[in-house]
Amino acid sequence: MTLTREQVGWRAAQDIQNGWHVNLGIGMPELCANAIPAGREIVFHSENGILGMGPSPAAEDVDPNLINAGKRPVTMLPGASIFDHALSFGIVRGRHLDLCVLGAYQLAPNGDIANWARSSADLLPAIGGAMDLAAGARRIWAVLTHVGKNGEKRLMETCSYPLTGAGVVSRIFTDLAVIDIDGGFLVREIAPGITRDELQDKTDAPLRFAEDCREIAAPVLEAAPEKLQASS
Template sequence: MSLDKNQIAARIARDIVALHPRGAYVNLGIGQPTLVADHLPTGSGVVLHTENGMLNMGPAATGDQIDPDLTNAGKIPVTELPGAAYFHQADSFAMMRGGHLDICVLGAFQVSARGDLANWHTGAPDAIPAVGGAMDLAIGAKRVFVMMTLFGKDGAAKLVPACTYPLTGVGCVNRIYTDLAVFEVGPEGVVVLDTFGIDREELASRLAIHLPE
């Protein structure tokens, strides 16, 4: 069975902890990537960074936890963990651009087989571009994870031979988490790490890219 957005977020959270058992500095992009915060286990050591100026962000706030002055970059109310710190947005971007983040998790309109990322504009005349800090994160984080559905509402694949939308970053994506599969992007191209509700042969038949054995 394919994964829903919370299951994808849980898989990403699990892999972040596995890759950095002593903790990592991680930025979660606006939209579905923010769900990853809700699936990090207590005591994981992961320090979540927000581009609007916070370290050690906790899960989303609910009920009496909601403080309108405490939000992530997507204006979603969040909680704070012990040791949380707040600072100017310029300092936050300095962290992003200075290579101080171990991982960022971003959404995407398209990812190419070579790891190019397009996530800020579809190029459509009536579309509203929204780059935010995506370019800074794409080049500044040590590893870039993408969280997205593998196919759009029109059935078109988002994992493509070459991006047709304006690029956010070139060759920056390391791993792609989708509802149907997890992919690693490396020197040999895109490698399938796991599949959900689809076998590898069907997956390969629906994508216009080569998937090494």
């Protein structure tokens, strides 16, 4: 069985360390903000000019004037700040972010990532700030579904799409596995019920499996984002 989008976001959030300043990309990465373990202080950044974002708001608490770079409603934690794009990208380009979690269309075993919107039919058809983030953040993680909607493999021997960043990704979270970039794709965890052969069959590039490779232990999560914080 594959993990849900919420479970992938939850699993990635468990590895974000206390005190980090973190940018969350558009889409599945945003779910990380709803699943930070209790007692862990993470400062979330959005490139449209927010530092100190909180989890997604409940429907009755949505403020249409408070959105992230993906145009989705967000909350702000005590001490949060709002500023212009110049300062926001100064934070990115000045390498003040400990981590950026990006979505991706393709990844390669050397850490290459391709995540640009591919056509005018996409929600946000533009390169956006991903190139700045890929170059400026100290760490880049990727979250995505292991296989695309049309069955295309996304973990490639070589990316066929234009690169957002070359050799920048260090860890990958999919609905089937947790994978480190370590001389290639090194599988650290695998989804329940998925065999190693099945995972390899859904991957274009060769996989290696860590000696302590284990099953992902993700909680059952509701799809409503506001419930994820309590689940963690």
